[in-house]
Amino acid sequence: MITLYDYELSGNCYKLRLLMSILGVKFTPRPVDFYPGREHKSEAFLRLNPLGQVPVLDDGGLILRDAQAILVYLASKYDPSGRWYPREDAALLGRIAMWLAFADQITATASAARLHDGVFYELDIDKARAGAHALFRILDEHFWFAEQTGDQWICTRDHPTIADIACFPYVMLSEEGGIPRLPYPAIRRWTDRVKRVPGFVVMSGIFPTGEAV
Amino acid sequence: MNSSDPSHDQVVRDEWHVLGALEDLSARPDWDTRLLGEKVSIRRKAGNTFDVLGKDGATLQSQQRYGYLWASLGTPARPLFAIPEFDEPDRRNLNAATFGVHVSAPRAIENFLDMGHFPFVHTDYLGVEPHTEVKEYDVQVTNDGHEVLARRCRFYQPRASSVAEQGYEVEYIYRVPHPYCAVLYKANAIDAARMDVIGLFLQPVDEEHVKANMLLSLIDDASSDTTIRAFQQTIFAQDKPILENQIPLKLPLDPRAEMPAKSDASSITYRRWLRQRGVRYGTVAASA
Numbered sequence: 001m002i003t004l005y006d007y008e009l010s011g012n013c014y015k016l017r018l019l020m021s022i023l024g025v026k027f028t029p030r031p032v033d034f035y036p037g038r039e040h041k042s043e044a045f046l047r048l049n050p051l052g053q054v055p056v057l058d059d060g061g062l063i064l065r066d067a068q069a070i071l072v073y074l075a076s077k078y079d080p081s082g083r084w085y086p087r088e089d090a091a092l093l094g095r096i097a098m099w100l101a102f103a104d105q106i107t108a109t110a111s112a113a114r115l116h117d118g119v120f121y122e123l124d125i126d127k128a129r130a131g132a133h134a135l136f137r138i139l140d141e142h143f144w145f146a147e148q149t150g151d152q153w154i155c156t157r158d159h160p161t162i163a164d165i166a167c168f169p170y171v172m173l174s175e176e177g178g179i180p181r182l183p184y185p186a187i188r189r190w191t192d193r194v195k196r197v198p199g200f201v202v203m204s205g206i207f208p209t210g211e212a213v
Numbered sequence: 214m215n216s217s218d219p220s221h222d223q224v225v226r227d228e229w230h231v232l233g234a235l236e237d238l239s240a241r242p243d244w245d246t247r248l249l250g251e252k253v254s255i256r257r258k259a260g261n262t263f264d265v266l267g268k269d270g271a272t273l274q275s276q277q278r279y280g281y282l283w284a285s286l287g288t289p290a291r292p293l294f295a296i297p298e299f300d301e302p303d304r305r306n307l308n309a310a311t312f313g314v315h316v317s318a319p320r321a322i323e324n325f326l327d328m329g330h331f332p333f334v335h336t337d338y339l340g341v342e343p344h345t346e347v348k349e350y351d352v353q354v355t356n357d358g359h360e361v362l363a364r365r366c367r368f369y370q371p372r373a374s375s376v377a378e379q380g381y382e383v384e385y386i387y388r389v390p391h392p393y394c395a396v397l398y399k400a401n402a403i404d405a406a407r408m409d410v411i412g413l414f415l416q417p418v419d420e421e422h423v424k425a426n427m428l429l430s431l432i433d434d435a436s437s438d439t440t441i442r443a444f445q446q447t448i449f450a451q452d453k454p455i456l457e458n459q460i461p462l463k464l465p466l467d468p469r470a471e472m473p474a475k476s477d478a479s480s481i482t483y484r485r486w487l488r489q490r491g492v493r494y495g496t497v498a499a500s501a
């Protein structure tokens with residue numbers, strides 16, 4: 001049985017809800033009172049994850065932290081097609097790992113800005129926003145070139161990988177941190193593609209494709 | 214003093230304004246925030262009392278009520294609005310969250326009053342297509358002109374609360390007893406004779422930023438705080454991008470500025486009521 005220590009408004013938790021929905025993997029959410037309760041800093045939670053962060057996944061006693069690590073695990077174990085994390089292609093694996101690390105940098109910038117504006121984290125907001133824009137410029141340029149050769153996804157042509165899942169949430173939520181996506185048309189085309197993946201689910205703050213926001 | 218500057222809106226300065234949940238404020242010794250664009254300092258004292266200091270260091274009038282700290286930059290003419298249900302002994306009272314939102318306080322109140330957005334924004338929770346119709350309801354100004362009251366509001370909701378197991382037509386009452394605060398009464402999913410209370414108390418940080426505090430006062434002795442909070446936060450976070458994309462972020466008070474649909478009877482009344490009270494802060498004034 002899979003338990004996800006989950007906070008609805010966390011983009012990192014959403015990465016896992018999204019992939020499990022796409023793969024049709026059943027799980028039980030265990031809600032964490034992240035805000036305002038700070039349950040992720042409680043003694044009991046720190047025993048689960050000494051970093052004091054959500055998400056944490058418990059699969060039959062195997063406890064994993066870090067959204068990217070958990071995406072690797074879930075795709076390796078529960079995707080019989082092997083397309084979300086193709087394990088035979090060394091070069092591709094390297095590129096996926098590279099963009100998983102990039103996703104964590106999006107967390108450190110765009111997500112931090114959102115936490116500052118929404119739940120009053122004390123941090124250098126100008127630096128966080130500038131950092132997110134620098135990453136978004138890189139990502140937008142990456143997609144622009146990818147599209148020239150017919151690649152639809154961050155690392156691949158026709159089928160997305162976990163790199164797409166990892167980068168998607170905090171790009172989509174960036175406006176809540178005062179980071180507009182208007183200057184990044186190739187990113188916007190890609191986020192629309194992600195929303196059309198079969199099994200796609202939303203989280204609060206993200207709307208299905210074709211709607212107002 | 215520039216009389217057209219809305220920050221000198223004396224009606225608003227004389228109101229009580231919320232400054233955060235006591236539970237959160239008690240966890241930190243000092244906390245600076247902003248109210249109507251001005252710096253306000255909260256100093257915790259012994260026994261979990263607080264001093265609230267204005268930008269010049271003078272002590273402001275303050276009080277604790279409904280689990281929140283309230284203060285005024287001016288001289289309140291009346292006591293803070295009443296929520297008698299809050300003191301009922303079997304109520305679960307908690308702050309669901311305090312969220313920063315890039316919008317004016319009146320826009321946030323207006324959205325809170327509007328049932329029309331439920332099926333589109335809170336899909337599968339507070340509404341679902343094809344149940345999009347807002348049935349006629351009653352709106353009036355009551356309490357000597359101090360409160361907007363909407364009654365007999367009904368809406369089909371697939372999942373009205375964290376304990377609702379099936380969809381049903383939910384009855385609502387909305388009160389707006391303060392320009393920046395609204396109180397919603399909603400039929401309880403388990404005990405039909407009682408109503409859950411949800412308060413939306415907005416701290417007007419400046420004209421286009423609020424801190425939105427959500428009070429829950431529920432008849433529910435089964436759910437955990439975490440579950441109750443999660444449900445309310447999920448709903449509010451669905452509204453957030455809608456609020457932050459309003460153009461303009463301030464609420465236009467000119468009756469001709471926006472053409473509200475018929476379902477917006479409470480919105481029309483709320484805007485007119487703000488005009489009559491002379492509330493300008495967070496609004497775009499009606500042209501003469």
Ligand SMILES: N[C@@H](CCC(=O)N[C@@H](CS)C(=O)NCC(=O)O)C(=O)O
Pocket residue numbers: 010011012013040051052053054055065066067068104107
């Ligand atoms: N690298 C981690 C980062 C997770 C993370 O930043 N989680 C946030 C919530 S979305 C958190 O728990 N923050 C609390 C903290 O870092 O103290 C991951 O991708 O899972």
Ligand SMILES: [Fe+2]
Pocket residue numbers: 324325330334335448451452
């Ligand atoms: Fe809403």
